[in-house]
Amino acid sequence: MTQKQKSRRSARPPKARRLPAPQIPATLRPLPPRQSSPLPVDDPNVTKIAHLLEQMATVSGLSSYVLLRDWLGMLESGLKMWPANMRAMALDGQVIEDPPEIQIIFSQARERYLRVSAQRPAVYRQMQEAFSEAFAILLESSTPGLEQIKGNPDVIGQVFTTCLQPGHASPWWCYFPDWSTALAVAQDTLPEAGQLVYLVLAEAALQARAEGQAIQLKPGENFPDWFEAIWPYVEPLRLGPPLVSSSVELLATAAQFPGWALKTGVVTFSWDPALDPLIQQLINIDAMLYGLNGYIVAHCEALIDIQEQLAQVDAQLVSTAAVYHLPPTLDETPEQDPNHQQKRQPATGQSFADLFRQKSKP
Known part of the structure; x- marks a missing residue:
């Protein structure tokens, strides 16, 4: 090959790499019929x-x-x-x-x-x-959170499908039902999701009473104090596949429950570890973005730790x-x-x- 041919070859734009077909766990076969391609995104x-x-x-x-x-x-x-x-x-x-x-x-x-x-x-x-x-x-x-967003909250999933079009094989689309379909499936499967949450709390209160704790079976007027007292006895409601098999299905399922139950970890979600790694990434990203599976709790614990340590180090107010x-x-x-002291700035x-x-x- 001549030098001129080599230079021409190196100047060519890279070939577009196609995304390989997803890894579908055996437990999910056969997948339910869904659209052959994702709906337009607005x-x-x-x-x-x-x-x-x-x-x-x-x-x-x-x-x-x-x-x-x-x-x-x-x-x-x-x-x-x-x-x-x-x-x-x-x-x-x-x-x-x-x-x-x-x-x-x-x-x-x-x-x-x-x-x-x-x-x-x-x-x-x-x-x-x-x-x-x-x-x-x-x-x-x-x-805004799942309770306030109108339309499909799975932004990352929609970005994924938008970037894959056109020309990618249809096996990927089975993981991306439209929002109305995913929502309808979740609503049909969990028609009384809110009641399930209160059953979890009632069981926790009964367990606390059985272990000698002076706890009322109903929260009364001071729900925060009652919830804190029964929390050590709460066994979270765990939801997983096949209801949670994609990022949009995760959010449709989560949207059936009160926001406080999601953020406190009363309701948690899992997915099949045999799912395609890309699909698992999308699910995990959405779980963190919307504060599921204890993610908001981790932030709150970090903030409490910050406040406690700053109070121990110095009583001086720390500027926001x-x-x-x-x-x-x-x-x-x-x-x-x-009395101003220069605060240490983060490495940039x-x-x-x-x-x-x-x-x-x-």
């Missing part, structure tokens, strides 16, 4: 994130499949570490070191984009900014600006406050992981 958040991914594919020359896998891995990792990093940022001024399995995810993405940047210098910075913006949009989209990196108010500026190195997390700070 969620502006989905459109924005999908557009960012398209831009990244254009500027980098990388396969959309590679970018999508990177994005999902970093998003899942960032959410997993969020409670611990929130605590570390408040108390130590910097994020904690990631465990090895998460370091690998970020380092692989960083190395891939640095290699691309050798020929396209702006790519690395653009990748950081685009991923951070996409993460921020996704966080904002889930903020020091924790969330907001500008100081007029009466907090060093010039006007003689140029690593891909650090910059990516800038949008995930509470």
